[in-house]
Amino acid sequence: MNRHDFLIIGSGVAGLSLALKVARHGTVAVVTKRARSDSNTAWAQGGVASVTSTEDSFELHIRDTLVAGAGLCDERAVRAIITDGPAAIRQLTELGVHFDERVLENGHRELDLGREGGHSKRRVLHYRDTTGREIEQCLLNAVEKNPNIQLLENHMAVDLITTGKLGYTTEDRVVGSYVLDETNGEVKALRSDRVILATGGCGKVYLYTTNPSIATGDGVAMAWRAGAAIENMEFIQFHPTCLYHPEARSFLISEAVRGEGARLIDESGREFMGKYHEQKALAPRDVVARAIDAEMKRTGSQCMYLDITQKPPDFIRERFPNIYKSCLALGIDITERPIPVVPAAHYQCGGVKTDLDGATNLRGLFAIGEVACTGLHGANRLASNSLLEAVVLAERCAQALLRPKYAKYHQEVDLPEWRPGNAQDVDELVVIYHNWDEIRRLMWDYVGIVRTNKRLQRASTRLRNLHREIQDFYWGFKLTTELLELRNLCTVASLIVDSALARKESRGLHYTLDFPSTDDERFLRNTILQRY
Numbered sequence: 255m256n257r258h259d260f261l262i263i264g265s266g267v268a269g270l271s272l273a274l275k276v277a278r279h280g281t282v283a284v285v286t287k288r289a290r291s292d293s294n295t296a297w298a299q300g301g302v303a304s305v306t307s308t309e310d311s312f313e314l315h316i317r318d319t320l321v322a323g324a325g326l327c328d329e330r331a332v333r334a335i336i337t338d339g340p341a342a343i344r345q346l347t348e349l350g351v352h353f354d355e356r357v358l359e360n361g362h363r364e365l366d367l368g369r370e371g372g373h374s375k376r377r378v379l380h381y382r383d384t385t386g387r388e389i390e391q392c393l394l395n396a397v398e399k400n401p402n403i404q405l406l407e408n409h410m411a412v413d414l415i416t417t418g419k420l421g422y423t424t425e426d427r428v429v430g431s432y433v434l435d436e437t438n439g440e441v442k443a444l445r446s447d448r449v450i451l452a453t454g455g456c457g458k459v460y461l462y463t464t465n466p467s468i469a470t471g472d473g474v475a476m477a478w479r480a481g482a483a484i485e486n487m488e489f490i491q492f493h494p495t496c497l498y499h500p501e502a503r504s505f506l507i508s509e510a511v512r513g514e515g516a517r518l519i520d521e522s523g524r525e526f527m528g529k530y531h532e533q534k535a536l537a538p539r540d541v542v543a544r545a546i547d548a549e550m551k552r553t554g555s556q557c558m559y560l561d562i563t564q565k566p567p568d569f570i571r572e573r574f575p576n577i578y579k580s581c582l583a584l585g586i587d588i589t590e591r592p593i594p595v596v597p598a599a600h601y602q603c604g605g606v607k608t609d610l611d612g613a614t615n616l617r618g619l620f621a622i623g624e625v626a627c628t629g630l631h632g633a634n635r636l637a638s639n640s641l642l643e644a645v646v647l648a649e650r651c652a653q654a655l656l657r658p659k660y661a662k663y664h665q666e667v668d669l670p671e672w673r674p675g676n677a678q679d680v681d682e683l684v685v686i687y688h689n690w691d692e693i694r695r696l697m698w699d700y701v702g703i704v705r706t707n708k709r710l711q712r713a714s715t716r717l718r719n720l721h722r723e724i725q726d727f728y729w730g731f732k733l734t735t736e737l738l739e740l741r742n743l744c745t746v747a748s749l750i751v752d753s754a755l756a757r758k759e760s761r762g763l764h765y766t767l768d769f770p771s772t773d774d775e776r777f778l779r780n781t782i783l784q785r786y
């Protein structure tokens with residue numbers, strides 16, 4: 255049995271930031287299911303929102319966040335995270351993270367702040383359009399030099415181990431995790447009194463997503479099975495314009511393209527946004543996403559198109575070099591023809607319910623980053639607030655983990671070895687891929703941007719059957735990453751559907767044709783699901 259003072263699951267910005275902070279106080283294991291840099295973090299483009307300019311203020315950032323959250327933000331969380339922002343940015347720069355600067359007319363330099371939808375001021379710190387990669391790389395460099403941190407790649411957490419599951423009748427607490435070593439198929443028991451989920455989001459539950467393949471909602475599914483409270487899973491943010499191409503399912507076409515005058519058109523070249531909003535293609539993100547979805551459903555088309563060809567080719571090449579080159583590599587010259595786009599699942603606003611230290615309702619279990627729900631985002635995330643939240647919560651959680659309240663327990667618990675029983679090798683991977691595909695498709699068709707009770711019920715019935723089938727695989731076959739991810743996807747999909755069914759109103763990112771208005775009297779509250 256492996257013992258560690260801290261067991262961190264996930265190597266994105268949240269997990270790595272925390273590892274560096276607690277490594278001064280004990281041994282740390284970071285398990286990560288693929289290569290060390292495979293994470294949503296590495297894909298983040300826009301940047302980190304924080305108040306750094308004298309023209310901006312905490313109050314304005316707080317107000318913008320509360321407005322986006324449509325009544326469900328926890329104002330205490332919003333205030334704490336936003337006011338901790340500048341210190342978090344300082345910690346990143348001390349680790350070597352660069353943010354772009356610009357030179358003023360008087361020769362002085364200042365941060366080159368970006369402005370994004372919903373922000374009343376320029377406040378997004380960025381490094382070109384690859385901010386996430388810059389942060390991930392700097393954190394990894396520091397982690398690799400730290401002898402107290404053991405980074406285990408290709409190790410996938412299977413489930414949390416609780417004293418309840420081990421048969422103890424006193425307080426239930428988390429005491430470790432079973433982890434699949436993918437290099438040899440062995441399942442190890444990792445023992446720790448402080449287990450931190452930093453597993454990111456669940457974009458892969460949908461057919462179209464901007465998220466990389468690691469985003470299968472494992473942390474939420476594991477926490478749910480262990481008995482943790484899960485909050486607000488109906489609020490999934492969709493990005494309106496993801497490139498529609500069989501070889502590039504996750505490539506974002508930035509909002510800035512619409513900012514420069516691109517029009518949204520259908521297959522026959524007809525502009526359609528005027529029907530939906532006076533600002534046309536520049537309407538808020540959720541409005542544009544819903545409009546594209548409605549046009550696709552109405553016309554039966556696979557995608558809509560974003561047309562910037564009215565701008566001079568040189569301007570397009572200079573202003574959007576990355577988008578121009580990436581599309582050209584796929585045979586689409588965006589100076590000559592419209593870009594095929596679909597909305598795509600982008601960010602999970604809900605997650606494992608935590609306090610402002612990252613503590614969950616289960617002793618010994620913490621959650622930080624996209625997997626967690628602190629109350630910052632409410633019913634809709636303000637752009638670029640998520641990297642900020644991950645860094646701030648890593649600091650707050652590190653401080654909390656050192657308090658006597660969360661110190662190691664004196665009563666020792668031994669973990670039983672994993673018993674594979676009579677499990678066979680998976681004989682037909684096709685069955686797993688088929689179920690995986692079915693979940694993603696049904697979530698896209700029935701639980702997407704625009705919902706109805708009937709569609710949600712249909713999804714619920716189908717997911718119940720799939721759940722039974724997947725449980726049979728789980729107990730009958732030797733564990734593989736594919737099988738574990740399928741099991742987690744099914745659980746998370748069910749949590750999204752159940753949460754959406756419970757909210758009989760439209761608010762923020764949850765929009766249902768059956769209840770198109772917001773109903774503060776009955777639903778100005780969070781949706782909480784808990785197994786025990």
Ligand SMILES: Cc1cc2nc3c(=O)[nH]c(=O)nc-3n(C[C@H](O)[C@H](O)[C@H](O)COP(=O)(O)OP(=O)(O)OC[C@H]3O[C@@H](n4cnc5c(N)ncnc54)[C@H](O)[C@@H]3O)c2cc1C
Nearest residue numbers: 264265266267268287294295300301411454623624638641
């Ligand atoms: C295309 C794109 C652009 C974005 N742009 C921005 C932006 O500009 N600004 C912003 O604030 N946010 C942005 N976001 C969101 C932001 O990137 C994420 O919310 C944030 O990076 C999440 O960090 P994290 O550490 O919580 O999770 P992640 O970075 O996703 O890391 C999760 C880690 O957990 C590991 N893991 C998962 N399950 C398991 C398991 N069972 N066992 C072991 N390891 C596991 C993964 O392999 C990974 O290492 C963007 C997201 C995407 C996809």
